[in-house]
Amino acid sequence: xxxxxxxxxxxxxxxxxxxxxxxxxxxxxxxxxxxxxxxxxxxxxxxxxxxxxxxxxxxxxxxxxxxxxxxxxxxxxxxxxxxxxxxxxxxxxxxxxxxxxxxxxxxxxxxxxxxxxxxxxxxxxxxxxxxxxxxxxxxxxxxxxxxxxxxxxxxxxxxxxxxxxxxxxxxxxxxxxxxxxxxxxxxxxxxxxxxxxxxxxxxxxxxxxxxxxxxxxxxxxxxxxxxxxxxxxxxxxxxxxxxxxxxxxxxxxxxxxxxxxxxxxxxxxxxxxxxxxxxxxxxxxxxxxxxxxxxxxxxxxxxxxxxxxxxxxxxxxxxxxxxxxxxxxxxxxxxxxxxxxxxxxxxxxxxxxxxxxxxxxxxxxxxxxxxxxxxxxxxxxxxxxxxxxxxxxxxxxxxxxxxxxxxxxxxxxxxxxxxxxxxxxxxxxxxxxxxxxxxxxxxxxxxxxxxxxxxxxxxxxxxxxxxxxxxxxxxxxxxxxxxxxxxxxxxxxxxxxxxxxxxxxxxxxxxxxxxxxxxxxxxxxxxxxxxxx
RNA sequence: CUCCCCAUAGCUCAAUGGAUAGAGCGUCAGCCUUCUAAGCUGAACAUGUAGGUUCGAUUCCUACUGGGGAGACCA
Numbered sequence: 001x002x003x004x005x006x007x008x009x010x011x012x013x014x015x016x017x018x019x020x021x022x023x024x025x026x027x028x029x030x031x032x033x034x035x036x037x038x039x040x041x042x043x044x045x046x047x048x049x050x051x052x053x054x055x056x057x058x059x060x061x062x063x064x065x066x067x068x069x070x071x072x073x074x075x076x077x078x079x080x081x082x083x084x085x086x087x088x089x090x091x092x093x094x095x096x097x098x099x100x101x102x103x104x105x106x107x108x109x110x111x112x113x114x115x116x117x118x119x120x121x122x123x124x125x126x127x128x129x130x131x132x133x134x135x136x137x138x139x140x141x142x143x144x145x146x147x148x149x150x151x152x153x154x155x156x157x158x159x160x161x162x163x164x165x166x167x168x169x170x171x172x173x174x175x176x177x178x179x180x181x182x183x184x185x186x187x188x189x190x191x192x193x194x195x196x197x198x199x200x201x202x203x204x205x206x207x208x209x210x211x212x213x214x215x216x217x218x219x220x221x222x223x224x225x226x227x228x229x230x231x232x233x234x235x236x237x238x239x240x241x242x243x244x245x246x247x248x249x250x251x252x253x254x255x256x257x258x259x260x261x262x263x264x265x266x267x268x269x270x271x272x273x274x275x276x277x278x279x280x281x282x283x284x285x286x287x288x289x290x291x292x293x294x295x296x297x298x299x300x301x302x303x304x305x306x307x308x309x310x311x312x313x314x315x316x317x318x319x320x321x322x323x324x325x326x327x328x329x330x331x332x333x334x335x336x337x338x339x340x341x342x343x344x345x346x347x348x349x350x351x352x353x354x355x356x357x358x359x360x361x362x363x364x365x366x367x368x369x370x371x372x373x374x375x376x377x378x379x380x381x382x383x384x385x386x387x388x389x390x391x392x393x394x395x396x397x398x399x400x401x402x403x404x405x406x407x408x409x410x411x412x413x414x415x416x417x418x419x420x421x422x423x424x425x426x427x428x429x430x431x432x433x434x435x436x437x438x439x440x441x442x443x444x445x446x447x448x449x450x451x452x453x454x455x456x457x458x459x460x461x462x463x464x465x466x467x468x469x470x471x472x473x474x475x476x477x478x479x480x481x482x483x484x485x486x487x488x489x490x491x492x493x494x495x496x497x498x499x500x501x502x503x504x505x506x507x508x509x510x511x512x513x514x515x516x517x518x519x520x521x522x523x524x525x526x527x528x529x530x531x532x533x
Numbered sequence: 534c535u536c537c538c539c540a541u542a543g544c545u546c547a548a549u550g551g552a553u554a555g556a557g558c559g560u561c562a563g564c565c566u567u568c569u570a571a572g573c574u575g576a577a578c579a580u581g582u583a584g585g586u587u588c589g590a591u592u593c594c595u596a597c598u599g600g601g602g603a604g605a606c607c608a
Contacts, residue, residue: 325536
């Protein structure tokens, strides 16, 4: 139990004893007004907040456990309760700050990137990629069981795969980038064979050939993308889910359709089958089977999600690009219609706007101003790239400026954090040479302001993880990492570790722990923690 | 026309309805015989407009302005 949890519990008890009420107050970490602040008296609505706060404070002070961990309590401002931690509290929190989180029950499925296999990943994919990776890291660290999943839109029936096939056979130009052209050339023998055998089997439709050719090419593109994601981006997936292989041809579509039909949730119009999503919160009804009898993307997505929920996750998280935001309502409608058990959370990653000088351009493949993630990676390096994307909230529009990104690769705060880590390594190397790093010792004797600031920053770590696992605001981690590195840098300037007499052992213990947390946070972000820079 | 997201310092971004709105970059002024100066210290600079809810609004609600996205039997 951390001191924040302890404070919450004590406050709850006291408030109930005094007012017979349970309220949703908050204990927040503070810097200016003590170490923690509670707004309980302000939202209690039981008279003058200042007087209420004072009554609560007096009652709290009657507990010996409270007095052991809280050195000072103060009523301030409009009625806040401010608390200062005792050294006993710091010692305790310091001791457990890198403990393992208790395993939480149930499994979370997190699907992200899922780029269409029609070309290389561009910078828009970068956001979802790094965010998804970091989020699953945090969730796992916080004790959740997480499965990472990547959906491959490679169905031979899908219009885009057919378009890709058309291009592959030299009959179209959609998705035709230099990269795709090169892929086509490399696969020309197989494509030709495919085309020849199709001519023999005359009962097959031309669009079937496009589907086959597109599927073939998509497989090759996907191979490249997978390699890039795993090797260059350092992102691992537990499951690569192939639409063609695992969804199509397995009667999932028929079953899903039948379920809708049974509940009278579909109707036919203009030769197509429509789903009554408008009755379940969507703006209009949607087609699930086209008039040519092929299945729409929407039905495919429903079937896919039905499959996810069938696998029994407590929570299914999707990270989609902003261009998919229109799908959220219909997906939620489908969930209600089919009564899927479990939570579904769809996170939308806002678009990246390309900035060139003073003008903002729409970032799109068609405008020809696409920037590939691979090129950007080459330009700025993986650590700066990850930080660049992870530093910003998912739902803010990003103004992407290539010059800025290049510049930030040289002056990225990520190096500041890594630098702090490397400095600690450097000190510890010298310690080892002398007598070997000490094991855990009491740090309660450390009294220098820079030491206290560092310890206080460190003990926040479990809260940061817990909060991030709850609200998914991954950018909190970069802020924390930077703040921790800053606290260390100030400490480093003001306090000497080596040859510092009776405090040396405690200080070594402090920096060992600091290094461990820095490394852990960087690890959650997927950034390296170097020993030398 | 309808729906969604966004608007905070010169620039890129923070701030579960809280107290004196924070960082980085840039600008200006300082600090290296001492565990890595990729560092530290200081200065200047900000909540688009108008209302509303609240003890308290950058945050919630309404309207407006500006920017981006979506509105296919594409995915």
